[in-house]
Amino acid sequence: MDDAKTRTRRQILEVAADLLEREGAQAVSTRSVAAAAGIRAASLYQLFGDKDGLLAALAIHGFDLYLAEKQDLAHTDDPVDDMRRGWDMHVDFGLRHPAFYLLMFGTGRPGRRPPAADEAGGLLLKFLDRVAAAGRLRVPPALAARLCLAAVTGVTLSLVGTPAEDRDPEISSRTRDTLIGSITTDPPPAMDPGLAARALALDAALTDAGGAAFPLRPAETALLRDWLHRLAR
Incomplete structure (x- = not known):
């Protein structure tokens, strides 16, 4: 997206956000937002598609x-x-x-x-x-x-x-x-802290390790984590 479109998109979102906060989602329509932003409705449709696209953004x-x-x-x-x-x-x-x-x-x-x-x-x-x-x-x-x-x-x-x-x-x-x-x-x-808490702590440590220089194969790691979750029950 070029700079002009980025600026227009940001402007539309700021206007729509202000309208949303003041009057709620029912007041946010493509027509009302385009008018408040001082642009053509066609420009809004090009960037957001329709009202659902604008609300999703x-x-x-x-x-x-x-x-x-x-x-x-x-x-x-x-x-x-x-x-x-x-x-x-x-x-x-x-x-x-x-x-x-x-x-x-x-x-x-x-x-x-x-x-x-x-x-x-x-x-x-x-x-x-x-x-x-x-x-x-x-x-x-x-x-x-x-x-x-x-x-x-x-x-x-x-x-x-x-x-x-x-x-x-x-x-x-x-x-x-x-x-x-x-x-x-x-x-x-x-x-x-108890066996369950220790098992969860080890599981969290495995997450932090992220697989770097980890001695177990992926299947072995998955099996170990399954055991840890069982111990945590």
């Missing part, structure tokens, strides 16, 4: 905003406490950008994954590998990621749909603490 734009805030969340020596802060940041993002959040994590069609689900799941999985490597995870990271994403998006969507004056912050904090308490262990100062 907006969902990606929203995830870029979300990711920028997530990356600003500094890691500490306590990965479980980082989980709590990550949860709170996720909910806060949804409440500050409700129209974007509904576009990113909501879906109007049964069986269709929300636009941001895969990206958010991958980001969360990398984070949970840190928790597993610290010996603090009771379940495999992939399962923990699905549980966390289901819980935090459910809470956030519920709060977004509740009038601001009726929102109870304990709904988020209690759900967060219950979920995190069920999938993590206490810090192991001098005590044995």
